[in-house]
Amino acid sequence: MDVITSRQNSSIRAAAKLNHSAAFRRQEGKFLLEGARLCRDAVQSGVQVLTAYFTSDAMQKYRPYADEISAKAQQAFEIEPHVAQLLSDTKHSQGVFCVCQMPPKDPPASLAHGHYLALENIQDPANLGAVLRTGEALGIDGVILAGDCCDLYSPKILRASMGAVFRLPVYFAPAVLALFSRWHEQGFITWAAVPAQHAIPVTKADFSGPSILLVGNEGAGLSDDVIQQASCCVTIPMRGRAESLNAAASASILMWEMLRGLA
Amino acid sequence: MDVITSRQNSSIRAAAKLNHSAAFRRQEGKFLLEGARLCRDAVQSGVQVLTAYFTSDAMQKYRPYADEISAKAQQAFEIEPHVAQLLSDTKHSQGVFCVCQMPPKDPPASLAHGHYLALENIQDPANLGAVLRTGEALGIDGVILAGDCCDLYSPKILRASMGAVFRLPVYFAPAVLALFSRWHEQGFITWAAVPAQHAIPVTKADFSGPSILLVGNEGAGLSDDVIQQASCCVTIPMRGRAESLNAAASASILMWEMLRGLA
Numbered sequence: 001m002d003v004i005t006s007r008q009n010s011s012i013r014a015a016a017k018l019n020h021s022a023a024f025r026r027q028e029g030k031f032l033l034e035g036a037r038l039c040r041d042a043v044q045s046g047v048q049v050l051t052a053y054f055t056s057d058a059m060q061k062y063r064p065y066a067d068e069i070s071a072k073a074q075q076a077f078e079i080e081p082h083v084a085q086l087l088s089d090t091k092h093s094q095g096v097f098c099v100c101q102m103p104p105k106d107p108p109a110s111l112a113h114g115h116y117l118a119l120e121n122i123q124d125p126a127n128l129g130a131v132l133r134t135g136e137a138l139g140i141d142g143v144i145l146a147g148d149c150c151d152l153y154s155p156k157i158l159r160a161s162m163g164a165v166f167r168l169p170v171y172f173a174p175a176v177l178a179l180f181s182r183w184h185e186q187g188f189i190t191w192a193a194v195p196a197q198h199a200i201p202v203t204k205a206d207f208s209g210p211s212i213l214l215v216g217n218e219g220a221g222l223s224d225d226v227i228q229q230a231s232c233c234v235t236i237p238m239r240g241r242a243e244s245l246n247a248a249a250s251a252s253i254l255m256w257e258m259l260r261g262l263a
Numbered sequence: 264m265d266v267i268t269s270r271q272n273s274s275i276r277a278a279a280k281l282n283h284s285a286a287f288r289r290q291e292g293k294f295l296l297e298g299a300r301l302c303r304d305a306v307q308s309g310v311q312v313l314t315a316y317f318t319s320d321a322m323q324k325y326r327p328y329a330d331e332i333s334a335k336a337q338q339a340f341e342i343e344p345h346v347a348q349l350l351s352d353t354k355h356s357q358g359v360f361c362v363c364q365m366p367p368k369d370p371p372a373s374l375a376h377g378h379y380l381a382l383e384n385i386q387d388p389a390n391l392g393a394v395l396r397t398g399e400a401l402g403i404d405g406v407i408l409a410g411d412c413c414d415l416y417s418p419k420i421l422r423a424s425m426g427a428v429f430r431l432p433v434y435f436a437p438a439v440l441a442l443f444s445r446w447h448e449q450g451f452i453t454w455a456a457v458p459a460q461h462a463i464p465v466t467k468a469d470f471s472g473p474s475i476l477l478v479g480n481e482g483a484g485l486s487d488d489v490i491q492q493a494s495c496c497v498t499i500p501m502r503g504r505a506e507s508l509n510a511a512a513s514a515s516i517l518m519w520e521m522l523r524g525l526a
Contacts, residue, residue: 130512133512137501138501239401244397249396
Protein backbone atom coordinates (compact mmCIF):
# COMPACT_ATOMS: atom_id res chain seq x y z
CA MET A 1 0.00 0.00 0.00
CA ASP A 2 1.43 3.39 -0.97
CA VAL A 3 2.12 5.81 1.87
CA ILE A 4 1.06 9.47 1.79
CA THR A 5 3.44 11.56 3.86
CA SER A 6 2.47 15.10 2.89
CA ARG A 7 -0.52 17.24 3.76
CA GLN A 8 -0.03 18.90 0.38
CA ASN A 9 -0.94 15.69 -1.47
CA SER A 10 -3.72 16.61 -3.88
CA SER A 11 -5.96 13.65 -2.98
CA ILE A 12 -5.67 14.54 0.73
CA ARG A 13 -6.42 18.20 0.09
CA ALA A 14 -9.56 17.28 -1.83
CA ALA A 15 -10.66 14.85 0.90
CA ALA A 16 -10.20 17.50 3.59
CA LYS A 17 -12.24 19.96 1.54
CA LEU A 18 -15.08 17.42 1.32
CA ASN A 19 -15.18 17.45 5.11
CA HIS A 20 -15.57 21.20 5.39
CA SER A 21 -17.59 22.30 2.39
CA ALA A 22 -21.15 21.20 1.62
CA ALA A 23 -20.89 23.02 -1.73
CA PHE A 24 -17.79 21.01 -2.67
CA ARG A 25 -19.54 17.78 -1.65
CA ARG A 26 -22.49 18.62 -3.92
CA GLN A 27 -20.23 19.67 -6.78
CA GLU A 28 -18.15 16.48 -6.60
CA GLY A 29 -20.98 14.12 -5.61
CA LYS A 30 -18.68 12.71 -2.92
CA PHE A 31 -18.30 12.83 0.84
CA LEU A 32 -15.68 11.94 3.45
CA LEU A 33 -16.43 9.37 6.13
CA GLU A 34 -14.43 8.89 9.33
CA GLY A 35 -14.24 5.96 11.74
CA ALA A 36 -13.70 2.21 11.40
CA ARG A 37 -17.28 1.19 12.18
CA LEU A 38 -18.96 3.86 10.03
CA CYS A 39 -16.70 3.12 7.03
CA ARG A 40 -17.40 -0.62 7.39
CA ASP A 41 -21.17 0.09 7.68
CA ALA A 42 -20.99 2.13 4.47
CA VAL A 43 -19.22 -0.69 2.62
CA GLN A 44 -21.72 -3.27 3.90
CA SER A 45 -24.62 -1.02 2.85
CA GLY A 46 -23.33 -0.90 -0.72
CA VAL A 47 -21.96 2.64 -0.67
CA GLN A 48 -19.21 2.94 -3.27
CA VAL A 49 -15.84 3.71 -1.65
CA LEU A 50 -13.51 5.56 -4.02
CA THR A 51 -10.49 5.96 -1.75
CA ALA A 52 -9.72 4.58 1.71
CA TYR A 53 -7.02 5.99 4.02
CA PHE A 54 -5.60 4.29 7.09
CA THR A 55 -2.87 5.21 9.54
CA SER A 56 -0.49 2.32 10.22
CA ASP A 57 -1.81 2.17 13.82
CA ALA A 58 -5.36 1.88 12.50
CA MET A 59 -4.44 -1.00 10.19
CA GLN A 60 -3.26 -2.94 13.25
CA LYS A 61 -5.98 -1.89 15.68
CA TYR A 62 -8.95 -2.19 13.30
CA ARG A 63 -7.59 -4.95 11.05
CA PRO A 64 -10.89 -6.79 10.33
CA TYR A 65 -12.55 -3.45 9.49
CA ALA A 66 -9.58 -2.23 7.42
CA ASP A 67 -9.43 -5.48 5.45
CA GLU A 68 -13.14 -5.37 4.62
CA ILE A 69 -12.96 -1.70 3.62
CA SER A 70 -9.79 -2.07 1.47
CA ALA A 71 -11.27 -5.05 -0.34
CA LYS A 72 -14.13 -2.88 -1.60
CA ALA A 73 -12.32 0.43 -2.09
CA GLN A 74 -11.13 1.39 -5.57
CA GLN A 75 -7.88 2.68 -4.03
CA ALA A 76 -6.33 2.49 -0.56
CA PHE A 77 -3.44 4.42 1.00
CA GLU A 78 -1.56 4.46 4.23
CA ILE A 79 -1.33 7.98 5.67
CA GLU A 80 0.97 9.38 8.33
CA PRO A 81 -0.63 10.58 11.59
CA HIS A 82 -0.11 14.30 10.82
CA VAL A 83 -1.92 13.76 7.50
CA ALA A 84 -4.78 11.95 9.33
CA GLN A 85 -5.16 14.99 11.58
CA LEU A 86 -5.98 17.09 8.56
CA LEU A 87 -8.87 14.78 7.61
CA SER A 88 -10.23 14.27 11.10
CA ASP A 89 -13.27 15.97 12.52
CA THR A 90 -12.89 14.42 15.98
CA LYS A 91 -10.60 14.88 18.97
CA HIS A 92 -9.45 11.27 19.08
CA SER A 93 -9.35 10.03 15.51
CA GLN A 94 -9.31 6.31 14.78
CA GLY A 95 -7.26 7.01 11.66
CA VAL A 96 -9.74 5.40 9.23
CA PHE A 97 -11.26 7.48 6.41
CA CYS A 98 -13.13 6.85 3.16
CA VAL A 99 -14.02 9.12 0.29
CA CYS A 100 -17.39 7.80 -0.90
CA GLN A 101 -19.68 8.36 -3.85
CA MET A 102 -23.02 9.90 -2.86
CA PRO A 103 -25.72 7.35 -3.68
CA PRO A 104 -28.37 8.60 -6.13
CA LYS A 105 -31.22 10.15 -4.15
CA ASP A 106 -33.76 11.34 -6.68
CA PRO A 107 -37.10 12.57 -5.46
CA PRO A 108 -39.35 9.53 -5.30
CA ALA A 109 -41.87 9.96 -8.12
CA SER A 110 -43.51 6.66 -7.34
CA LEU A 111 -43.03 5.66 -3.73
CA ALA A 112 -43.49 2.02 -2.67
CA HIS A 113 -46.45 1.79 -0.29
CA GLY A 114 -45.28 2.11 3.30
CA HIS A 115 -44.69 4.57 6.14
CA TYR A 116 -42.39 7.52 5.55
CA LEU A 117 -41.12 10.58 7.37
CA ALA A 118 -40.70 13.84 5.43
CA LEU A 119 -38.65 16.56 7.13
CA GLU A 120 -38.95 20.14 5.84
CA ASN A 121 -36.09 22.64 6.25
CA ILE A 122 -34.45 20.82 9.18
CA GLN A 123 -31.32 22.80 10.00
CA ASP A 124 -29.68 21.11 12.97
CA PRO A 125 -27.32 18.25 11.96
CA ALA A 126 -27.51 16.60 15.39
CA ASN A 127 -31.33 16.60 15.16
CA LEU A 128 -31.33 15.11 11.67
CA GLY A 129 -28.80 12.44 12.64
CA ALA A 130 -30.78 11.48 15.74
CA VAL A 131 -34.07 11.31 13.81
CA LEU A 132 -32.56 9.04 11.14
CA ARG A 133 -31.17 6.76 13.85
CA THR A 134 -34.51 6.56 15.69
CA GLY A 135 -36.40 6.11 12.42
CA GLU A 136 -34.24 3.13 11.53
CA ALA A 137 -34.84 1.55 14.95
CA LEU A 138 -38.60 2.01 14.69
CA GLY A 139 -38.66 0.59 11.17
CA ILE A 140 -39.60 3.58 9.02
CA ASP A 141 -39.61 2.71 5.30
CA GLY A 142 -37.77 5.86 4.23
CA VAL A 143 -37.06 9.52 4.93
CA ILE A 144 -37.71 12.42 2.55
CA LEU A 145 -35.65 15.59 3.03
CA ALA A 146 -37.93 18.35 1.78
CA GLY A 147 -37.10 21.96 1.02
CA ASP A 148 -33.76 23.20 2.30
CA CYS A 149 -32.47 20.73 4.91
CA CYS A 150 -28.94 20.69 6.28
CA ASP A 151 -26.46 18.62 4.27
CA LEU A 152 -26.98 14.89 4.80
CA TYR A 153 -23.28 14.20 4.31
CA SER A 154 -21.87 16.56 6.94
CA PRO A 155 -19.51 14.80 9.38
CA LYS A 156 -21.86 15.55 12.30
CA ILE A 157 -24.88 13.85 10.71
CA LEU A 158 -22.87 10.87 9.51
CA ARG A 159 -21.68 10.34 13.11
CA ALA A 160 -24.98 11.09 14.86
CA SER A 161 -26.94 8.75 12.58
CA MET A 162 -24.65 5.79 13.45
CA GLY A 163 -24.76 4.62 9.85
CA ALA A 164 -28.54 4.91 9.46
CA VAL A 165 -27.78 7.34 6.59
CA PHE A 166 -26.53 4.36 4.58
CA ARG A 167 -29.10 1.78 5.60
CA LEU A 168 -32.28 3.87 5.34
CA PRO A 169 -33.66 5.04 2.00
CA VAL A 170 -33.23 8.83 2.18
CA TYR A 171 -34.63 10.94 -0.67
CA PHE A 172 -34.11 14.59 -1.56
CA ALA A 173 -37.18 16.64 -2.50
CA PRO A 174 -36.26 20.33 -2.76
CA ALA A 175 -39.68 21.02 -4.29
CA VAL A 176 -41.83 18.76 -2.16
CA LEU A 177 -45.17 20.37 -3.06
CA ALA A 178 -44.87 19.15 -6.67
CA LEU A 179 -44.89 15.57 -5.36
CA PHE A 180 -48.04 15.82 -3.25
CA SER A 181 -50.58 15.18 -5.99
CA ARG A 182 -48.70 12.08 -7.21
CA TRP A 183 -48.43 10.74 -3.69
CA HIS A 184 -52.13 11.33 -3.08
CA GLU A 185 -53.01 9.60 -6.38
CA GLN A 186 -50.91 6.63 -5.27
CA GLY A 187 -53.09 6.33 -2.18
CA PHE A 188 -50.81 7.98 0.38
CA ILE A 189 -52.22 10.06 3.22
CA THR A 190 -49.93 13.01 4.02
CA TRP A 191 -50.00 14.10 7.67
CA ALA A 192 -48.79 17.59 8.58
CA ALA A 193 -47.52 17.76 12.17
CA VAL A 194 -48.64 21.04 13.74
CA PRO A 195 -48.94 22.36 17.29
CA ALA A 196 -52.52 23.50 16.62
CA GLN A 197 -55.24 22.19 18.90
CA HIS A 198 -57.76 21.78 16.07
CA ALA A 199 -55.60 19.06 14.48
CA ILE A 200 -56.24 15.32 14.92
CA PRO A 201 -54.53 14.04 18.09
CA VAL A 202 -51.86 11.57 16.95
CA THR A 203 -53.38 9.00 19.31
CA LYS A 204 -56.59 9.06 17.23
CA ALA A 205 -54.99 9.13 13.77
CA ASP A 206 -55.37 6.09 11.51
CA PHE A 207 -51.98 5.25 10.05
CA SER A 208 -52.95 1.80 8.78
CA GLY A 209 -52.71 2.83 5.10
CA PRO A 210 -49.68 4.21 3.20
CA SER A 211 -48.63 7.30 5.17
CA ILE A 212 -46.21 10.20 4.93
CA LEU A 213 -45.64 12.15 8.10
CA LEU A 214 -44.49 15.74 7.56
CA VAL A 215 -42.41 17.46 10.27
CA GLY A 216 -41.14 21.02 9.96
CA ASN A 217 -38.24 23.22 10.89
CA GLU A 218 -37.00 23.52 14.50
CA GLY A 219 -38.21 27.08 14.99
CA ALA A 220 -40.78 27.78 12.30
CA GLY A 221 -42.52 24.42 11.88
CA LEU A 222 -43.94 23.38 8.49
CA SER A 223 -44.47 25.98 5.77
CA ASP A 224 -48.06 27.14 5.24
CA ASP A 225 -48.13 25.67 1.72
CA VAL A 226 -47.25 22.22 2.97
CA ILE A 227 -49.85 22.40 5.72
CA GLN A 228 -52.53 23.43 3.20
CA GLN A 229 -51.67 20.72 0.66
CA ALA A 230 -51.44 17.90 3.20
CA SER A 231 -54.34 15.44 3.54
CA CYS A 232 -54.75 16.31 7.23
CA CYS A 233 -53.13 17.87 10.27
CA VAL A 234 -51.97 15.85 13.26
CA THR A 235 -50.75 17.00 16.67
CA ILE A 236 -49.14 15.58 19.83
CA PRO A 237 -51.47 16.05 22.80
CA MET A 238 -49.35 17.11 25.77
CA ARG A 239 -49.90 17.51 29.49
CA GLY A 240 -46.79 19.64 30.01
CA ARG A 241 -45.00 22.62 28.51
CA ALA A 242 -45.49 22.12 24.78
CA GLU A 243 -42.80 24.61 23.75
CA SER A 244 -40.26 22.28 25.31
CA LEU A 245 -40.68 19.52 22.73
CA ASN A 246 -38.04 19.96 20.04
CA ALA A 247 -38.23 18.81 16.42
CA ALA A 248 -36.22 15.61 16.99
CA ALA A 249 -38.31 14.54 19.98
CA SER A 250 -41.54 15.39 18.12
CA ALA A 251 -40.48 13.41 15.07
CA SER A 252 -39.54 10.43 17.27
CA ILE A 253 -42.89 10.35 19.06
CA LEU A 254 -44.85 10.84 15.81
CA MET A 255 -42.92 8.06 14.04
CA TRP A 256 -43.46 5.82 17.04
CA GLU A 257 -47.23 6.46 16.93
CA MET A 258 -47.38 5.91 13.17
CA LEU A 259 -45.57 2.57 13.45
CA ARG A 260 -46.83 1.50 16.90
CA GLY A 261 -49.60 -0.75 15.65
CA LEU A 262 -47.40 -2.38 13.00
CA ALA A 263 -44.57 -3.77 15.13
CA MET B 264 -23.06 48.46 40.13
CA ASP B 265 -19.40 47.67 40.88
CA VAL B 266 -17.26 46.71 37.91
CA ILE B 267 -14.91 43.72 37.92
CA THR B 268 -11.99 44.37 35.59
CA SER B 269 -9.61 41.54 36.49
CA ARG B 270 -9.68 37.83 35.74
CA GLN B 271 -7.79 37.38 39.01
CA ASN B 272 -10.78 38.60 41.06
CA SER B 273 -11.48 35.86 43.63
CA SER B 274 -15.24 35.76 43.00
CA ILE B 275 -14.63 35.34 39.24
CA ARG B 276 -12.05 32.63 39.78
CA ALA B 277 -14.47 30.69 41.96
CA ALA B 278 -17.29 31.13 39.41
CA ALA B 279 -15.07 29.85 36.57
CA LYS B 280 -14.10 26.84 38.68
CA LEU B 281 -17.80 26.02 39.19
CA ASN B 282 -18.09 25.80 35.42
CA HIS B 283 -15.30 23.29 35.02
CA SER B 284 -15.36 21.11 38.12
CA ALA B 285 -18.26 18.89 39.17
CA ALA B 286 -16.37 18.14 42.40
CA PHE B 287 -16.14 21.86 43.22
CA ARG B 288 -19.86 22.28 42.45
CA ARG B 289 -20.72 19.49 44.88
CA GLN B 290 -18.34 20.80 47.55
CA GLU B 291 -19.75 24.34 47.34
CA GLY B 292 -23.37 23.40 46.66
CA LYS B 293 -23.38 26.00 43.87
CA PHE B 294 -23.33 26.10 40.07
CA LEU B 295 -22.73 28.67 37.34
CA LEU B 296 -25.45 29.47 34.84
CA GLU B 297 -24.93 31.26 31.50
CA GLY B 298 -27.37 33.05 29.22
CA ALA B 299 -30.08 35.68 29.65
CA ARG B 300 -33.03 33.34 29.16
CA LEU B 301 -31.68 30.50 31.32
CA CYS B 302 -30.75 32.87 34.19
CA ARG B 303 -34.21 34.47 34.03
CA ASP B 304 -35.85 30.99 33.96
CA ALA B 305 -33.86 30.05 37.08
CA VAL B 306 -34.98 33.20 38.92
CA GLN B 307 -38.62 32.62 37.91
CA SER B 308 -38.41 29.00 39.05
CA GLY B 309 -37.30 30.07 42.54
CA VAL B 310 -33.63 29.12 42.24
CA GLN B 311 -31.58 31.27 44.63
CA VAL B 312 -29.13 33.50 42.76
CA LEU B 313 -26.11 34.39 44.88
CA THR B 314 -24.20 36.54 42.39
CA ALA B 315 -25.13 37.87 38.95
CA TYR B 316 -22.58 39.13 36.41
CA PHE B 317 -23.36 41.19 33.30
CA THR B 318 -21.21 42.78 30.63
CA SER B 319 -22.24 46.36 29.91
CA ASP B 320 -23.39 45.26 26.42
CA ALA B 321 -25.59 42.59 27.99
CA MET B 322 -27.21 45.11 30.34
CA GLN B 323 -28.34 47.07 27.30
CA LYS B 324 -29.23 44.18 25.02
CA TYR B 325 -31.02 42.03 27.59
CA ARG B 326 -32.31 44.82 29.86
CA PRO B 327 -35.65 43.24 30.89
CA TYR B 328 -33.86 39.98 31.70
CA ALA B 329 -30.99 41.74 33.50
CA ASP B 330 -33.40 43.83 35.59
CA GLU B 331 -35.39 40.79 36.67
CA ILE B 332 -32.24 38.82 37.51
CA SER B 333 -30.54 41.68 39.44
CA ALA B 334 -33.70 42.28 41.48
CA LYS B 335 -33.52 38.74 42.85
CA ALA B 336 -29.74 38.30 43.07
CA GLN B 337 -28.00 38.82 46.42
CA GLN B 338 -25.18 40.65 44.60
CA ALA B 339 -24.68 41.89 41.05
CA PHE B 340 -21.56 43.04 39.22
CA GLU B 341 -20.68 44.45 35.86
CA ILE B 342 -17.79 42.54 34.27
CA GLU B 343 -15.51 43.49 31.39
CA PRO B 344 -15.71 41.36 28.21
CA HIS B 345 -12.35 39.65 28.80
CA VAL B 346 -13.59 38.61 32.25
CA ALA B 347 -16.84 37.30 30.72
CA GLN B 348 -14.77 35.13 28.37
CA LEU B 349 -13.31 33.33 31.36
CA LEU B 350 -16.79 32.39 32.60
CA SER B 351 -18.25 31.47 29.24
CA ASP B 352 -18.74 27.96 27.96
CA THR B 353 -20.02 29.05 24.54
CA LYS B 354 -18.55 30.54 21.38
CA HIS B 355 -20.83 33.57 21.33
CA SER B 356 -21.49 34.49 24.93
CA GLN B 357 -24.43 36.73 25.81
CA GLY B 358 -22.45 38.09 28.77
CA VAL B 359 -25.02 37.11 31.42
CA PHE B 360 -24.01 34.75 34.26
CA CYS B 361 -25.37 33.73 37.66
CA VAL B 362 -23.83 31.77 40.48
CA CYS B 363 -26.77 29.85 41.95
CA GLN B 364 -27.42 27.75 45.04
CA MET B 365 -28.20 24.10 44.22
CA PRO B 366 -31.75 23.44 45.34
CA PRO B 367 -32.09 20.63 47.92
CA LYS B 368 -32.65 17.35 46.04
CA ASP B 369 -32.96 14.69 48.72
CA PRO B 370 -34.01 11.21 47.68
CA PRO B 371 -37.80 11.19 47.80
CA ALA B 372 -38.71 9.00 50.78
CA SER B 373 -42.39 9.58 50.23
CA LEU B 374 -43.21 10.42 46.64
CA ALA B 375 -46.50 12.13 45.76
CA HIS B 376 -48.57 9.78 43.59
CA GLY B 377 -47.91 10.41 39.93
CA HIS B 378 -45.77 9.34 36.96
CA TYR B 379 -42.00 9.50 37.27
CA LEU B 380 -38.92 8.68 35.25
CA ALA B 381 -35.89 7.19 37.02
CA LEU B 382 -32.61 7.19 35.11
CA GLU B 383 -29.80 4.90 36.28
CA ASN B 384 -26.13 5.74 35.57
CA ILE B 385 -26.86 8.03 32.61
CA GLN B 386 -23.49 9.40 31.49
CA ASP B 387 -24.12 11.61 28.48
CA PRO B 388 -24.99 15.23 29.44
CA ALA B 389 -26.70 15.91 26.09
CA ASN B 390 -28.91 12.84 26.58
CA LEU B 391 -29.86 13.83 30.12
CA GLY B 392 -30.62 17.42 29.09
CA ALA B 393 -32.77 16.26 26.16
CA VAL B 394 -34.68 13.77 28.31
CA LEU B 395 -35.46 16.41 30.95
CA ARG B 396 -36.70 18.77 28.24
CA THR B 397 -38.93 16.12 26.65
CA GLY B 398 -40.16 14.97 30.07
CA GLU B 399 -41.27 18.48 30.91
CA ALA B 400 -43.13 18.80 27.60
CA LEU B 401 -44.93 15.50 28.09
CA GLY B 402 -45.88 16.39 31.66
CA ILE B 403 -43.82 13.97 33.75
CA ASP B 404 -44.26 14.58 37.50
CA GLY B 405 -40.58 14.28 38.33
CA VAL B 406 -37.25 12.68 37.45
CA ILE B 407 -35.09 10.55 39.76
CA LEU B 408 -31.36 10.34 39.02
CA ALA B 409 -30.36 6.92 40.31
CA GLY B 410 -26.89 5.52 40.89
CA ASP B 411 -24.04 7.45 39.33
CA CYS B 412 -25.49 9.83 36.73
CA CYS B 413 -23.55 12.68 35.13
CA ASP B 414 -23.63 15.97 37.02
CA LEU B 415 -27.00 17.72 36.69
CA TYR B 416 -25.39 21.15 36.92
CA SER B 417 -22.84 20.83 34.12
CA PRO B 418 -23.06 23.68 31.58
CA LYS B 419 -24.04 21.23 28.81
CA ILE B 420 -27.06 19.83 30.68
CA LEU B 421 -28.22 23.24 31.83
CA ARG B 422 -28.22 24.39 28.19
CA ALA B 423 -29.66 21.21 26.64
CA SER B 424 -32.52 21.07 29.13
CA MET B 425 -33.66 24.62 28.21
CA GLY B 426 -34.43 25.36 31.87
CA ALA B 427 -36.35 22.13 32.50
CA VAL B 428 -33.73 21.42 35.22
CA PHE B 429 -35.28 24.24 37.27
CA ARG B 430 -38.93 23.64 36.53
CA LEU B 431 -39.07 19.85 36.93
CA PRO B 432 -38.70 18.15 40.29
CA VAL B 433 -35.38 16.29 39.94
CA TYR B 434 -34.26 14.04 42.80
CA PHE B 435 -30.95 12.33 43.53
CA ALA B 436 -31.00 8.69 44.59
CA PRO B 437 -27.46 7.29 44.64
CA ALA B 438 -28.77 4.17 46.40
CA VAL B 439 -32.02 3.66 44.49
CA LEU B 440 -32.58 0.05 45.57
CA ALA B 441 -33.12 1.13 49.19
CA LEU B 442 -36.14 3.16 48.02
CA PHE B 443 -37.93 0.40 46.12
CA SER B 444 -39.71 -1.20 49.08
CA ARG B 445 -41.04 2.19 50.26
CA TRP B 446 -42.24 3.06 46.75
CA HIS B 447 -43.95 -0.31 46.42
CA GLU B 448 -45.62 0.12 49.86
CA GLN B 449 -46.89 3.51 48.70
CA GLY B 450 -48.62 1.79 45.79
CA PHE B 451 -46.16 2.60 43.01
CA ILE B 452 -45.48 0.15 40.21
CA THR B 453 -41.83 0.25 39.13
CA TRP B 454 -41.25 -0.59 35.46
CA ALA B 455 -37.79 -1.68 34.34
CA ALA B 456 -37.17 -0.88 30.66
CA VAL B 457 -35.27 -3.75 29.05
CA PRO B 458 -34.63 -4.89 25.47
CA ALA B 459 -35.74 -8.44 26.37
CA GLN B 460 -38.54 -9.96 24.35
CA HIS B 461 -40.16 -11.67 27.36
CA ALA B 462 -40.97 -8.25 28.89
CA ILE B 463 -44.41 -6.61 28.63
CA PRO B 464 -44.67 -4.58 25.40
CA VAL B 465 -45.03 -0.92 26.43
CA THR B 466 -48.16 -0.72 24.29
CA LYS B 467 -49.85 -3.29 26.58
CA ALA B 468 -48.62 -1.93 29.93
CA ASP B 469 -51.14 -0.38 32.32
CA PHE B 470 -49.74 2.91 33.55
CA SER B 471 -53.01 4.20 35.02
CA GLY B 472 -51.77 3.93 38.61
CA PRO B 473 -48.75 5.62 40.25
CA SER B 474 -45.78 4.59 38.11
CA ILE B 475 -42.01 4.86 38.08
CA LEU B 476 -40.32 4.07 34.79
CA LEU B 477 -36.70 2.93 35.12
CA VAL B 478 -34.30 3.51 32.20
CA GLY B 479 -30.64 2.49 32.31
CA ASN B 480 -27.23 3.51 31.08
CA GLU B 481 -26.54 4.21 27.39
CA GLY B 482 -24.38 1.13 26.86
CA ALA B 483 -25.13 -1.26 29.68
CA GLY B 484 -28.84 -0.70 30.35
CA LEU B 485 -30.27 -1.11 33.87
CA SER B 486 -28.27 -2.97 36.51
CA ASP B 487 -29.37 -6.54 37.26
CA ASP B 488 -30.34 -5.61 40.84
CA VAL B 489 -32.72 -2.91 39.65
CA ILE B 490 -34.30 -5.24 37.09
CA GLN B 491 -34.83 -7.92 39.75
CA GLN B 492 -36.34 -5.55 42.33
CA ALA B 493 -38.70 -3.81 39.88
CA SER B 494 -42.40 -4.73 39.83
CA CYS B 495 -42.18 -5.70 36.16
CA CYS B 496 -40.19 -5.41 32.96
CA VAL B 497 -41.36 -3.40 29.97
CA THR B 498 -39.97 -3.19 26.43
CA ILE B 499 -40.42 -1.18 23.23
CA PRO B 500 -41.59 -3.44 20.40
CA MET B 501 -39.70 -2.44 17.26
CA ARG B 502 -39.96 -3.24 13.57
CA GLY B 503 -36.47 -1.99 12.77
CA ARG B 504 -32.91 -2.27 14.01
CA ALA B 505 -33.33 -2.23 17.79
CA GLU B 506 -29.69 -1.46 18.54
CA SER B 507 -30.21 1.91 16.89
CA LEU B 508 -32.51 3.28 19.60
CA ASN B 509 -30.42 5.25 22.08
CA ALA B 510 -31.21 5.90 25.75
CA ALA B 511 -32.68 9.39 25.17
CA ALA B 512 -34.98 8.22 22.36
CA SER B 513 -36.04 5.15 24.40
CA ALA B 514 -36.80 7.30 27.44
CA SER B 515 -38.83 9.73 25.29
CA ILE B 516 -40.97 6.98 23.75
CA LEU B 517 -41.47 5.23 27.10
CA MET B 518 -42.49 8.47 28.83
CA TRP B 519 -44.82 9.24 25.95
CA GLU B 520 -46.49 5.81 26.31
CA MET B 521 -46.76 6.16 30.09
CA LEU B 522 -48.44 9.56 29.81
CA ARG B 523 -50.27 9.07 26.52
CA GLY B 524 -53.64 8.17 28.02
CA LEU B 525 -53.49 11.01 30.55
CA ALA B 526 -53.07 14.05 28.28
